[in-house]
Amino acid sequence: MKNIISTGWNSWLKRRKESILLFDSIAAASEIAIMLNGQWDGCNGVIMAKCDEVAVDTATKLLEAAWCYQGASKAVLDRVATDEILRRYAMGERNFINANLRCAVLASAKLSEINLSYAKLSWADLSQANLSKADLTAADLSEANLSGTNLSKAYLMRANLTKADLQLADMRAANLSSANLSEVNLTDADLTGANLALADLRGANFHLCNLSGANLTGAKIIESDLAFALQ
Incomplete structure (x- = not known):
């Protein structure tokens, strides 16, 4: 299952330029990927075709999580x-x-x-x-x-x-x-x-x-x- 997720992750990156978001827990990333129709990477990352920051902020508040774009340093995985x-x-x-x-x-x-x-x-x-x-x-x-x-x-x-x-x-x-x-x-x-x-x-x-x-x-x-x- 994880290999399938990894393959999907790589193919998405090759085809399109999406926003890659990082969350401070694996559980939060998985839930938010479902809530916002994103692609979960199997860890704490989510690929979004189009990032609506208001929606992400709302979702993370509901889950008491933190997030940032890939390359930033706010969201540190446990x-x-x-x-x-x-x-x-x-x-x-x-x-x-x-x-x-x-x-x-x-x-x-x-x-x-x-x-x-x-x-x-x-x-x-x-x-x-x-x-x-x-x-x-x-x-x-x-x-x-x-x-x-x-x-x-x-x-x-x-x-x-x-x-x-x-x-x-x-x-x-x-x-x-x-x-x-x-x-x-x-x-x-x-x-x-x-x-x-x-x-x-x-x-x-x-x-x-x-x-x-x-x-x-x-x-x-x-x-x-x-x-x-x-x-």
Whole structure:
């Protein structure tokens, strides 16, 4: 069911330009999508063909909820418990768009192909986790522990990885275009064939990092930082 919702979400975005609204609870988003004929994303987002702010304000007051447009910071999703993520994933759910997992401990978790786009994962412990082919588009992973994490073929476009620990991470063929990787620790990381076009890599630690075949077109790099990288 969640995969069907995710597919619908993506197809709507491709066909039309709608307003994307975020609410401070999953329940509120689900109810308001029904009340205002919107498209619920399975988490705390709702796509509206045309946003009537008066109607949204009225609905949120009835539900004692808060809302904002995507990209704003007023509506913060209640933090999702680690056990809940693992339980729902084990049941086949993969769509966790916008999930609030700040400081979550998911070390060694097997979460391949999970959709955590726009998720809040700052300071989270994802060390040794399997996130291969995961969708982390525009996710906030600032200062997260991703050491030894499998991120091969993961989608990290526009993700915020500022000061994240990526030492020994497997990032082969990962898409990191336009991602912020400033001051990250990439010691011994494998970025073979990764797409780093337009990424911000200033201040990154590339010691023994494998950049063979990586696309660095337009990337922001301090050339001296690449001295110890494997190319």
